[in-house]
Amino acid sequence: MKLPHTSLEGKHLPVMIDEVIKICNPKNGGNFMDCTFGAGGYSKELLKFRATKVVAFDRDSQVIELANKLKDNFQSRFVFYNKKFSKIDLTSPNKFDAVIFDLGLSSIQLDDLSRGFSFRSKSELNMSMGQTEISAKKVVNTYSSQDLRDILKIFGEEQDATKISRNIVKERIKNDIKTTDELVRIIKRSKKKDYKKINESTKTFQAIRIFVNKEVNELIEGVIKATKILKPGGKLIVISFHSIEDKIIKFYFKNFSKNRSRSNKYLPENVDYLSLFDDYKNKVIKASSKEVKRNPRSRSAKLRVAIRSSDKFIDPEELRKKFKYLTDLEKRIA
Numbered sequence: 168m169k170l171p172h173t174s175l176e177g178k179h180l181p182v183m184i185d186e187v188i189k190i191c192n193p194k195n196g197g198n199f200m201d202c203t204f205g206a207g208g209y210s211k212e213l214l215k216f217r218a219t220k221v222v223a224f225d226r227d228s229q230v231i232e233l234a235n236k237l238k239d240n241f242q243s244r245f246v247f248y249n250k251k252f253s254k255i256d257l258t259s260p261n262k263f264d265a266v267i268f269d270l271g272l273s274s275i276q277l278d279d280l281s282r283g284f285s286f287r288s289k290s291e292l293n294m295s296m297g298q299t300e301i302s303a304k305k306v307v308n309t310y311s312s313q314d315l316r317d318i319l320k321i322f323g324e325e326q327d328a329t330k331i332s333r334n335i336v337k338e339r340i341k342n343d344i345k346t347t348d349e350l351v352r353i354i355k356r357s358k359k360k361d362y363k364k365i366n367e368s369t370k371t372f373q374a375i376r377i378f379v380n381k382e383v384n385e386l387i388e389g390v391i392k393a394t395k396i397l398k399p400g401g402k403l404i405v406i407s408f409h410s411i412e413d414k415i416i417k418f419y420f421k422n423f424s425k426n427r428s429r430s431n432k433y434l435p436e437n438v439d440y441l442s443l444f445d446d447y448k449n450k451v452i453k454a455s456s457k458e459v460k461r462n463p464r465s466r467s468a469k470l471r472v473a474i475r476s477s478d479k480f481i482d483p484e485e486l487r488k489k490f491k492y493l494t495d496l497e498k499r500i501a
């Protein structure tokens with residue numbers, strides 16, 4: 168089948184697409200949910216199999232155009248919601264064979280310099296993926312030095328968080344910090360070390376982006392709701408790109424599987440309701456060296472899969488408790 172073309176086409180290479188499709192196993196059809204539509208890489212590939220149905224989500228209104236083209240081609244087999252994935256349970260009565268999360272930014276977002284995600288841009292500090300209540304500019308210009316420090320340290324694991332935060336506050340007393348290049352200059356001045364491996368702004372930009380988009384709350388609520396809408400035997404597939412995301416997914420899959428450890432202080436002992444997933448092998452799938460060469464963005468990707476054990480669902484409150492320190496930080500107001 169001839170697939171649609173829009174101006175966004177080809178701007179994002181889907182990560183580990185062969186692995187994702189193999190896990191989904193769509194040869195005989197099935198219901199699939201793509202929680203992070205982006206440039207539609209996974210949705211399109213799944214729809215190539217005749218008897219499949221795909222429900223897709225993305226919070227970014229920029230991708231509606233691409234989703235509409237797919238809708239024209241596949242009609243009742245494809246539905247798109249321009250909503251956050253923390254709302255996936257509100258939309259469909261169906262149960263799914265697989266639910267996929269490919270987290271973080273797409274190249275469409277990163278390469279659009281006007282959106283302020285890239286430290287190579289000179290645009291207004293924004294960093295919204297869509298449907299946010301605050302911009303990066305507001306965070307940088309109104310949050311206290313202590314709050315900024317916590318955001319950079321915890322969400323960015325930035326060693327020089329204190330120095331960067333103090334310098335941000337010093338600088339904004341003179342003038343508002345309006346653009347990404349102004350922030351980059353402050354970060355460069357604040358860093359102790361000469362960073363060789365990654366750009367010195369990477370961690371600060373990651374931290375502010377997570378805070379602006381409330382990514383931890385989204386991820387936790389998203390995967391809990393995904394668990395609820397999976398069929399028994401259905402697969403929860405998550406591709407993460409930084410350690411906070413992977414820590415959350417690893418904790419969830421390990422501790423809510425039939426073979427979970429009995430000695431976790433966050434969890435009651437020997438209770439059957441915690442077995443949301445079959446035995447979990449703690450296996451991480453990484454992109455092949457060939458893919459990393461072709462698509463450097465895939466280098467940090469970690470794919471984990473858990474298999475839904477039954478229809479029984481009791482809310483995994485302990486997952487929220489364990490990461491409350493992160494979701495509380497996301498809720499801080501200036």
Ligand SMILES: C[S@@+](CC[C@H](N)C(=O)[O-])C[C@H]1O[C@@H](n2cnc3c(N)ncnc32)[C@H](O)[C@@H]1O
Nearest residue numbers: 181203205206207208225226251252269273385
């Ligand atoms: C890495 S891209 C996905 C790329 C896609 N798999 C493809 O192959 O084209 C991530 C997408 O997820 C979206 N996204 C991130 N967090 C989201 C959330 N909480 N709710 C809905 N969409 C989200 C972003 O806007 C972005 O378009």
